[in-house]
Amino acid sequence: MGAIVKGKRVRPRKILLYGEHGVGKSTWANQAPKPIFIDVEGGLDDIDCDRTMRVRDWGQLYAECLFFAEGQHEYKTICIDTLDWAESLLHKMIVDRTNDNKVKSVSDGPLAYGRGHEQAAAEFHKLLTVLDAAIRNMRGVILLGHAKVERVEDPGMPAYTRYNIDVHKSIAGMVCEWADEVLFCNTRIYSAKEETGFNKTRTIAAGGTERFIRTSHSASATAKNRLGLPDELPMDWHAYAQYIGAHYATATPAAPIETQPAPLGDGANIGGLVVNGSSKVEVK
Numbered sequence: 001m002g003a004i005v006k007g008k009r010v011r012p013r014k015i016l017l018y019g020e021h022g023v024g025k026s027t028w029a030n031q032a033p034k035p036i037f038i039d040v041e042g043g044l045d046d047i048d049c050d051r052t053m054r055v056r057d058w059g060q061l062y063a064e065c066l067f068f069a070e071g072q073h074e075y076k077t078i079c080i081d082t083l084d085w086a087e088s089l090l091h092k093m094i095v096d097r098t099n100d101n102k103v104k105s106v107s108d109g110p111l112a113y114g115r116g117h118e119q120a121a122a123e124f125h126k127l128l129t130v131l132d133a134a135i136r137n138m139r140g141v142i143l144l145g146h147a148k149v150e151r152v153e154d155p156g157m158p159a160y161t162r163y164n165i166d167v168h169k170s171i172a173g174m175v176c177e178w179a180d181e182v183l184f185c186n187t188r189i190y191s192a193k194e195e196t197g198f199n200k201t202r203t204i205a206a207g208g209t210e211r212f213i214r215t216s217h218s219a220s221a222t223a224k225n226r227l228g229l230p231d232e233l234p235m236d237w238h239a240y241a242q243y244i245g246a247h248y249a250t251a252t253p254a255a256p257i258e259t260q261p262a263p264l265g266d267g268a269n270i271g272g273l274v275v276n277g278s279s280k281v282e283v284k
Contacts, residue, residue, distance in 0.1 A: 007250075007251060008247070008248060008250065008251040009251065010248050010251050012135040012136070012138055012139055012140040012141070013139070013140040013141075013180050013181065013244060014131075014135070014140065014141055014178060014179045014180045014181075015140060015141070015142045015143070015179060015180065015181045015183065016083070016142075016143045016145065016165065016175055016176065016179040016181070016182045016183065017029065017142060017143070017144055017145070017183045017185060017213075018083070018144070018145035018146060018147050018163075018165045018166070018182075018183070018184060018185070019146070019147050019184060019185035019186055020146065020147050020186060020187075021146065023185050023186060023187060023211055023235070024185070024211055024235055025081075025082075025144045025145075025185060026043070026044060026047055026049075026079075026081055026144060027047060028185070028235060028236070028237055029077075029079045029081070029142045029144060029237075030047055030048075030049045030079075031236070031237030031238065032076075032077040032079070032139070032140065032142060032237055032241075033076040033077050033139045033140075034074065034075050034076040034077060034139075035049065035050070035075065035076070035077040035078075035079050035142070036050050036051070036052070036068070036073070036075040036077070036078060036079065037049055037050065037051035037052065037079045037080075037081050038051070038052050038055060038061065038064050038065070038078065038079065038080045038081065039051045039052050039053070039054045039055060039081060040054070040055045040061060040080065040081060040082060040085040040086045040089065041081055041082045041085040042054045043081070044081060050075070052064055055086075055089070056089070057089055057092070057093065058086075058089040058090045058092070058093040058123070059093070061080075061086055061089060061127070062126070062127060062130065065078070065127060065130045065131055065134055066130055066134075068134040068138075069130050069131075069133040069134035075138065076138050076139040076140075077138065077139050077140050077141065077142060078131065078134060078135060078138065078140075078141045078142070079141075079142045079143075079144065080141075080142070080143050080144065081144045082144045082145050082146060083143050083144065083145035083165065083167055083171075083175070084145050084146050084165075084166045084167050087120070087124075087167045087168065087171060090120050090123055090124060091105070091106045091116075091120060093123070094106050094111065094116055094119050094120055094123070095108075095111070095116075098110060098111065106119075106120060117168055117170050118170075120168070120170070120171065121170040121171060121174060124171050124174060125174065128174070128175075128178050143175060143179070145165045145166060145167065146165075146166045147163045147164070147165065147166060147184065147186075147221075148163070148164060148165075148166035149161050149162070149163060150162060150163075150164045160219060162218075162219060162220050162221055162222065163184055163186075163220065163221040163222065164221075164222045165182075165222065172222075176222065176224065179224075180225070180226045180227075181215070181224065181225045181226065181227065181229075181240075182222060182223050182224045182225070183213045183214070183215055183223060183225070183240075184213065184214040184221040184222065184223045185211065185212065185213045185214075185235055186211070186212065186214070186221075187209065187210060187211050187212075188210040188211075188212055211234070211235035212232050212233065212234060212235060213232065213233045213234070213235055213240070214231065214232055215229040215230065215231060215232065215233060216229070216231045218231075226247075227243045227244065227246075227247045228243070228247065229243055
C-alpha cells in the first residue's frame, strides 16, 4: 500500500469560465496571477495582456501547451481563449486526416455515428493531460468559452432550457469533470412593466449592466465549485481568489504544490464520457 495523504493539498486551480459574448471573460482572466493567453479566437487585441500569436490549427495549440509543460517561463496562469474555437480547430484536424475531400464535418462519412466525436474526445483528453503537466509549477489554468442555450429532457419534470458550454457534449462533460470550478458569467436582466396607454402595460427587459458569476449548478446554468463559494460572485477575479486562500487556510504547511510533472500522453483516464451524437460546429 502506498503512502496515505491526509487533509487538504495546496495545488493549482483548474477553472472553466463561460458566458455570452462581451461579458468580460478575458478581462476577468487577465486579473489572475501573471497570465499568458493562448489566443485561439483572435479577440484579445483590445486587452493589455501577454498572449501568443493567434493559434490557427490544433497541432499549434497542442505545441503551445506542451511548451508550458516542458519549457522555462515566468507565467503563473495559462488562459485558453476560447474553448469552442479550439474545438473547431480540433474538428478540422479530424476531418483533414481522413484524406477524403467529401468529408466536410466530424459527422460525415467514416466519421458518422459518433466516430468523429470519439476521436475528438480522445485528442482533447491528451490536451488536458498536457495542461495538467504544465500547471504543476504554476497557479492555475483558465479555459474560457461561450455559452449556448440547450434543451434539457428530465424524466421527472417537463423539459426546460439552460445555459451550457458551447462545445459538443463529450468535450463539455470531460471539461466539467476535469475542472475544479465551472463558472457561468452573465449580465443580470429582469423584467419590468411599461405603460403603453389606455390602461395597458407590456413586459420589457431591464438591467443588463450588472455582471455576475454563477458558481453552483442550477436549472438555469451548468456550474460547480470545490471551494464552498456563494451561489453568486461579482465579475471580479479577486472576489473569487479570496476563497482560494480561505479554502487552504487549514491545509498543513507540508502540503506544497506538486513539483513533479505528470506524464504526457494517455497517462490519465477520465471515465464516464458520452462521445456519440452530433455537433453544431460544422467544418467547411
